[in-house]
Amino acid sequence: MTQVQQVLFELESDYQGHAYHVTGNALFNALARRVDARARKQLQVSHGVFVPSEYGEYPSAHSEVGYAGVLGKSLPAVENYADLFLYRDAAQRWLLDSRPRDAHNVPDIQSHGGRLAFAPRCWFGRPENVRNSKRSVQWFVQCYVHGGHDDDVLPLDDDVLDGLRVGAARNYGLGELSLKDTQLVELDELDYSRVEDTALNLELVSPFVLESEYPGADGQDVPWWWGVDGELRRRETRLVNGEEVHVLETVDHGQVVDFAGTDAVRTAKNGVLRVGTHAKYGFGEFRLRPAKRDRVPERAVGVGGATS
Amino acid sequence: MTSDVPFESPHEGPESDVDPMVAAFRHDVHKLRGRSHDAAQEVFRDARVNESVPLGADGDAARLSRPKGAPDETVANHQSPRRLSLVTGGTAVASDRIRASDDAPLDWLVLSTDPEVLHSRWLTSEAAAAYNESVYYPYTSLRFHVLLVAALLDNYRAGHEFADLHLVATPSGPLPDEGRTAAAARGSDAVEPFRTVLWSPVMSLHVTGEPGDRPSAPLGSCPARSFADTWSRLSAHPFDQSCRRWRRLDAQLRRVRSWSTALAYIEDYVAVYGDGDAR
Numbered sequence: 001m002t003q004v005q006q007v008l009f010e011l012e013s014d015y016q017g018h019a020y021h022v023t024g025n026a027l028f029n030a031l032a033r034r035v036d037a038r039a040r041k042q043l044q045v046s047h048g049v050f051v052p053s054e055y056g057e058y059p060s061a062h063s064e065v066g067y068a069g070v071l072g073k074s075l076p077a078v079e080n081y082a083d084l085f086l087y088r089d090a091a092q093r094w095l096l097d098s099r100p101r102d103a104h105n106v107p108d109i110q111s112h113g114g115r116l117a118f119a120p121r122c123w124f125g126r127p128e129n130v131r132n133s134k135r136s137v138q139w140f141v142q143c144y145v146h147g148g149h150d151d152d153v154l155p156l157d158d159d160v161l162d163g164l165r166v167g168a169a170r171n172y173g174l175g176e177l178s179l180k181d182t183q184l185v186e187l188d189e190l191d192y193s194r195v196e197d198t199a200l201n202l203e204l205v206s207p208f209v210l211e212s213e214y215p216g217a218d219g220q221d222v223p224w225w226w227g228v229d230g231e232l233r234r235r236e237t238r239l240v241n242g243e244e245v246h247v248l249e250t251v252d253h254g255q256v257v258d259f260a261g262t263d264a265v266r267t268a269k270n271g272v273l274r275v276g277t278h279a280k281y282g283f284g285e286f287r288l289r290p291a292k293r294d295r296v297p298e299r300a301v302g303v304g305g306a307t308s
Numbered sequence: 309m310t311s312d313v314p315f316e317s318p319h320e321g322p323e324s325d326v327d328p329m330v331a332a333f334r335h336d337v338h339k340l341r342g343r344s345h346d347a348a349q350e351v352f353r354d355a356r357v358n359e360s361v362p363l364g365a366d367g368d369a370a371r372l373s374r375p376k377g378a379p380d381e382t383v384a385n386h387q388s389p390r391r392l393s394l395v396t397g398g399t400a401v402a403s404d405r406i407r408a409s410d411d412a413p414l415d416w417l418v419l420s421t422d423p424e425v426l427h428s429r430w431l432t433s434e435a436a437a438a439y440n441e442s443v444y445y446p447y448t449s450l451r452f453h454v455l456l457v458a459a460l461l462d463n464y465r466a467g468h469e470f471a472d473l474h475l476v477a478t479p480s481g482p483l484p485d486e487g488r489t490a491a492a493a494r495g496s497d498a499v500e501p502f503r504t505v506l507w508s509p510v511m512s513l514h515v516t517g518e519p520g521d522r523p524s525a526p527l528g529s530c531p532a533r534s535f536a537d538t539w540s541r542l543s544a545h546p547f548d549q550s551c552r553r554w555r556r557l558d559a560q561l562r563r564v565r566s567w568s569t570a571l572a573y574i575e576d577y578v579a580v581y582g583d584g585d586a587r
Contacts, residue, residue, distance in 0.1 A: 103394055125385055298533070
């Protein structure tokens, strides 16, 4: 039995931390002071992905099909493996084409004396004859936690999850997260049939650590079961614990390689629980995807095709 | 270096035969003039305009930035050819800076018969940045649509198919003394005729079938709104990752699927946050 607890936070104030994610490390540090020593030792926290709240439709790999109403401000039920990733891709592919999807998926930037922050709402004007002349798109942050080999750590209580503060200037009211929704997911009970018996790609959802300055942390090579053609793009990032700053050399997230391993279902679960150094703090999350199902819908086999 | 006069080769009467690369830069003149495709005129000051672009380059470029099929109105209160900026939320270029009533910027963008001159002008024109590709998709950019059409057409004419093409990202190097003018673009090593689609202080982006060993990512099997996917698969970062404001731009670009919207976002972002002490 391997459980994960999905958590959806509402962003209450400007956020001034890492640009790509609210890191698992930031979320862990915010949670660690609220749980007991055993939970602190076992708790593993994913990176938090920014999610807008807007009308959407489920992607084709999702267990539900078609129009979904408003997504982003609640956690839909998880029945198959792909459902885990609905909100975990920055491109948020469920956004409707009939609305300005790119405008809805780019957070507004606020400057605080030259320091840039993401705003929790983006305002859009409307025609003057509409009664409420403005509407806004609100931002949420989705992450998940699990208890290593100790399932008794979960679920974390609502009052543990509510009111975290993350990012810079959090003592001045920035980076406040309130709990919006949470649910437990049993990984062993999900449907993995789409990743069995087929050629697969592996997509990095969070960075994979190659080198870490953290005391005692091991360096890692790119795993042999990633079919890598050429060099992977790297990115330097930092792990901050109070006054200590540790530089990490990572394989940058968002890249896609071939899956060259064997046991796809077991690997898929490992990708959710994450692999490599600092997996406890969100690094090394990946998703398997059938190679013929391109993540760009128009390019998927049987949908569209070359036109030139 | 060619001088920047609007119209180098005076004609008597309308032009007869137009270089397909020139046609690419003139194919959407009706949008700059606020006219529908059906009401488009064939001649603007003796220059042949609004001709169809060969080899399907126009349709393919459209698919990079807009959904397939019949267009839908996506922004209720903005039935206008003026582009909206994702950075500011408002219209991208203030009216008094494009002089809409006056055809001077249009002459500059349309009348040359040298396609390399036209490329350098579209690459640097603020006036062209004011317009969207379609009133239904106001965050798209006509300027980058036209540059993508030219890049695709040049590659197709060189024998590349769409599936061979790559996005290449390179550092732009120091600012030319005269600034980023059209003449400077033609003299810059950072700019490749037709295939450079963005020349900004933070980086240059090119669409090409010959990526060489530059940082690149394939465009995929067929034209689609794939900017975020292509961008996040680049083989190396084109700009300094130690700088917070560029990491923020990188993070935003991983969210934007429409190509012309993303390219316009880079320009708008650099204009607002590129200088000074923003971080």
